[in-house]
Amino acid sequence: MASVVEYKGPREGYRCGYCDAPEGKVSSGMWAHSMTVQDYQDLIDRGWRRSGKYVYKPVMNQTCCPQYTIRCRPLHFQPSKSHKKVLKKMFKYLSKGEFSKGNNEEEPMDSQMDDAGMHDFALKSKLDIKSDQRPLSEDCHEIKESKVKEKEDLEPKETKMLNKSHAKQEKLGSGEPSGSVKVVPSTPKPGKGADLSKPPCRKAKDIRKERKRQKLILKSQTDQVQHEEKPKLNQPKSIEDFIFDTLPDKSAHQLEVRVVRSSPPSSQFKATFQESYQVYKRYQMVIHKDPPDKPTVSQFTRFLCSSPLEAENPPNGPDCGYGSFHQQYWLDGKIIAVGVIDVLPYCVSSVYLYYDPDYAFLSLGVYSALREIAFTRELHEKTSQLSYYYMGFYIHSCPKMRYKGQYRPSDLLCPETYVWVPIEQCLPALENSKYCRFNQDTKAVDEERIKELDRLRVLYKRTIMPYNIYKKRQKGPSDEAIVQQYADLVGQTCSERMLLFRS
Template identity: 40%
Template sequence: MSVSIVQYYGSQQSKCGYCAGTNCSLSHGMHAYRLDCQDYQDLIDRGWRRCGKYCYKLRNQETCCPCYTIKCDGLEFKLSKSHKRILRRMNRFLRDGKRESKPEAGDMKGDGDLDDATGASEVTASEPQPQLPDKSPVVINVEQVASLARAQKKTPIKQAAAPPAEPPTLGSNKSAAPISNTPRKKAKQMRLERRQAKLGDTASTSTKSLSQEKSLRDFLSSDSETNKHQLKIVLVESSDTQRTCADAVIELYRKYQITIHNDNPARLTLASMQRFLVNSPLKNEKPNDGPEMGYGSFHQQYWLDDKLIAVGVIDILPGCVSSVYFFYDPDYSFLSLGTYGSLREIDLLQSLAEKVPALKYYYMGFYIHSCPKMRYKGKLSASYLLCPETYEWIPLTDAIRSKLDEHKYQRLNPNADAKDVNEFLMEHLDEVMLLVDAKSCATYKQYVQRCGPDPDADTMIEYSKLVGKDCARRMLYVNTS
């Protein structure tokens, strides 16, 4: 069991990367020394998101651009026409090596397409990095503290419940009508019956064609050794810095950030990339009932022959694959690599769900309806938004979009009586776990009995409400008072 250790920073204020307003992006922040993968799953299901080891949650009712956590049901996901065009274009390029001209922007904005014509092609890469607070985290020995916590209290990790098995879908069981020797029918009636039979044959043919429609796996399995180019996707643990920080990776990252996001080259150092995309608080965990590679943070490296052309940074958690960032070689923009990468990540999710049924969701970061260029995330089929008050998932429908058109902040959950089932109440205060110092951890009740009233109590209560009662009971809150 991995023990989560966090230091809460409180309210943060910074420049907004969506509307470019000054000091109008409002959030809560904390530094995560270590996060158990189930704890992080629970945190993102409460609107938290990580950037390196920094975790933040937008204050949606106050901030300039409310951000709603968005996910897609990977098992219900359906390819759109534009997705199929992108997949066919990639397959033709691999087969023949011909660079087709990139479609017009209008063509890229088809139903369900994650548009990359504006330079915001990847599912999450256009999200700006949050401005990290000046306050530095307290220096602690993570392994020593984790060992101490495990010895003091063993808390079972809550596993995401597997969904009930769905009954198989039954196909048509109609048989052909028997030949009848009844008296002859009138000519008009016979013509009508022939017409109905013809229409029935057409519907049957249409149904058959639909059942034979190519799946995402079919498109991605069309690679051949006779292709002019070979595309290989390699999954690497983030902690394997010899591969995740190789020269090819940092060169690709710099090229992407400069070309696509117009970043200052002087700031694009190996250290800054590590802080943003390589360093992770998630410790790789490999339970017996989990996926083969385990849970944790990974890089998917896209190698075209011997050239690195894209990298997808992802977290694999007990209930999802969470897309952290995606960057690619701008020279290959004609392949719509941002959208292609998201489809590859959904394919990874679908393959993992075959062994771990609960791992069936694809998290795309934040959906920002008030920022038109960020609405593309809502074009994936079977998408859901997280209600910022009840933390229940609500299908992203046209009705929800209309509500967000009226006012940029919405509760989303239509049930006025619904409440947060993981709400932290004052009656749970005594059970909050604290890291008192490098040598001891205790519940809040034990701490007060030993040390007296805590001057940091209000901040700790705010933190507990934001992470929910389950995480407040499991994670170690670094007490800096």
Template identity: 40%
Template sequence: MPHDFSIVEYYSQQGRSRCGYCQSPNTSYSHGMTTERLTVQQYQTLIDRGWRRSGYYCYKPTMDITCCPHYTIRCSALEFKMSRSQKKILKRMIKFLNGELSVDEQKTSQNTCDHDIVRCMDVPNQLEITKEIKPSALNMEIASLSEENSSRINSAGNNPELKVSMENKECLDSKTIKEESSEIKHDLKKKSVSESGMILQKKAKLIRIERKRNKLLAQGKTEDEIKVIMLQRKNQNVGKTLEDYFNEISNCKNKLELKLVRTSPKSDDYKNTSRESFEVYKKYQSMIHEDKLSKLTYDKYSRFLVTSPLRIKLVKKMSNEMIDTLDQSAEVFKKYQMVIHRDAENECDKKSYFEFLIKSPLQDTMPENNLPQGYGSFHEQYWYNGNLIAVAVLDILPFCISSVYFFYDPAYSFLTLGTFSSLREVLLTQQLNKYQPSLKYYYMGYYIHSCPKMRYKAKIKPAKLLCPESYTWCDIDKCLPKLDVSKYSRLNEDLTVKDEDGNATADEVLILWNNKVLPFHIFKAFCADQSTEGYVDEFAKLVGKTCLKKMLYCIHSRN
């Protein structure tokens, strides 16, 4: 079987499941498929058509009928502009690492961390479907890396440019976030609220300036000296880049080290740290999301956040170093799930961690462009003075870094690690762009307008949303007014723009059946019934013409 082909098993629409966002019991609809092997090029095409993966399972919300439409969101990393609040988060990290963050400041940060939301993986019926997968039908042997590729990966781990401290994602405290009213405010009222907010911001800025001025006067400085000092500080802040902040972080007294390790196939780095990652995952899910520990198994973790069908590369997910720290990662995962998601202890065991965050269908790919570790599925680990405190699950694709999930030890919530990790991933995208010019976007998963937990994503500027009808990218500032009116909306205002790639039929699909590859028009002549043709035609339109050229639709024999 050629290695540039993907293999999938389609499940059609998975409907009437419980929504993890609005909590409605039977209102979430999506289409799904399992993927034993998936090339990075095809996964890039899929996410540009609204698909996302969770472990080996890929899903696409049925946008026009699901209760909470999911809009794919991305940021152009090369055009990224930091906001004042984002700079404050980076400065707070610097103060913490230099031992200058007071207890009161930590408490204040802890109280405001509710706005630092975590990426939520709500995959309808995914667990039940993956339990039914027949390994023999989709199982494909993954070719081992050549000695040349392995040496490139290992040497990449020593690349100082990619080892800037810190990582990505968002912290979700669903108990403290109140649902915003869905009623549309009158334009005049919205304007007055906006203006009052601007006045408060101006007042706060003037107060800060006056406070600094009084402090300098107390030191005996003259008015002229104060003006010079204030101007110098202003110029320093204006010229500071995202990379400058992270360089400063890497030179602090206490060390925050970021390690990017491959998870599929499992690199040595991952194998050495998998237990630590799982423990962090359990803490996060149980404390932040209030998941039950009994449900946080290592198998579930691995299925969702480790296994991957993608053929890719970066810092091996299951390298020796990763395996050595597996226990630490799992422990952080457990803490995160228990504190942030309120999971029970038995819900965030090592098996759950492995299934959710380690397994990946992505296939290893070494591009001919000296990209340090290639494309694929990775964990970016945050190590504070030798202790694993956070893990970001990432896919490195030809055009982007795609964020899968992020979890952290709740003890460090005051550092606003969710937003901090997003900034780190924007920087990583900028760094990898130097090796691969086409890799210039940072994908943040889905944006759900009715979910307050998602609002932080719109602040990673410039952000764009994927139109669910034309599959073109639209500026988020122009999209938000449409979503205020209707939760589902065509975002591209040009009605002449059509989804040409989705104009596909069942006859363009390649069928994998009894270890044979057949065009569907031949297969249906002696095997397919009318219902099968309907499913295959639906599949063709959802994945598009581009994917169909290198994708095999698996159908089981009825023996």
């Protein structure tokens, strides 16, 4: 199956929804009658994006608010403090039914790294206490004797001399020669003398050496335990740890996320169509202030249900297959939000989110983005090349659209060479100019730039042919300029694979 597209050319001078300039927006577009997931993957890697079946690309150096394609790298993603706050808020609401309708962004949130630091401190304290314990309890009496000896050493010299003189006088008075001392065996008084049931005394110096040796051994063991345990304690919690944390048996609410194919519509999608549409209608009226007659069923279908992407289910692909889906958020048996996504060979591409305004306090925009990042990681486990999360466009000139840059690590697409550049390297340039070429290599060019226009494929009068054959059969004025423009925008590979419809 080949993609069939009808190029509409540039569209200039229409109202911008970001800065409200009445005629500031400029883009090129084409109607996609059908499209393979690989072709769309290659197109969004060149700055294209779809709305229903209409695929468009901003003219970056002319439009009032340049829109840069942004992608997150979920395999290295770690939730920020504000992301954790949203995840904890959802868990608290599901488990206890508690929530705050105030300014949620001002609520304090504990840092997970601080928690890990407390665990490290607790382990260190226990090990320090253990190292201070003396394994020489059997030598307590030696320590006591040592203290007695130290006390004797500290006695004044005069006291010692006096004691010695008294001892000598006692011997002379007894009639014994002064040069001899008679030793009389006697039983020690209670509480004095060595306890023969215990090991012989050791010098205090030896005891101190033994104690030091024991400390060194214990410190070595402690360092080894800390080395083994510390990485585990310092490992920050992932989004899965928050999202799939076990709820209590009697939790206040139950949340289920269902992925249903929207094109072609699955039976589950058809069964929930009306309920999903009603959520969309309320969202448009309350959040975007649309009049009640604007969010019609046909408008909803064209915008968020119709898709040019062909469903594919290869054996080595994700379990859900490739194509367009609605990710439905069911709370206690009813839909409260829907994330519209495309599952492509290398990424999950976010298209749109709408939700019940009654549940705005749950920060469903942030929560759904984190769920889609987790979903991308889940798909990656089976399909290794599927490892990116595309968030649409990053618009630095519009402050309210900069939030996408908070999902790190992320990259922006260079609008001239179509290479990915880490967003940290792009932001300084964007502070100085709305339009920027991110690739710092001045010699680098678009590797997919059109080289052979004659190899472009055309669908003309129900016949597929290369462009050079079409030119010979074409009647009327030449359309080579518009075909050249189309080829430059889609690149050599897509121009040779997709079919450009010409009437």
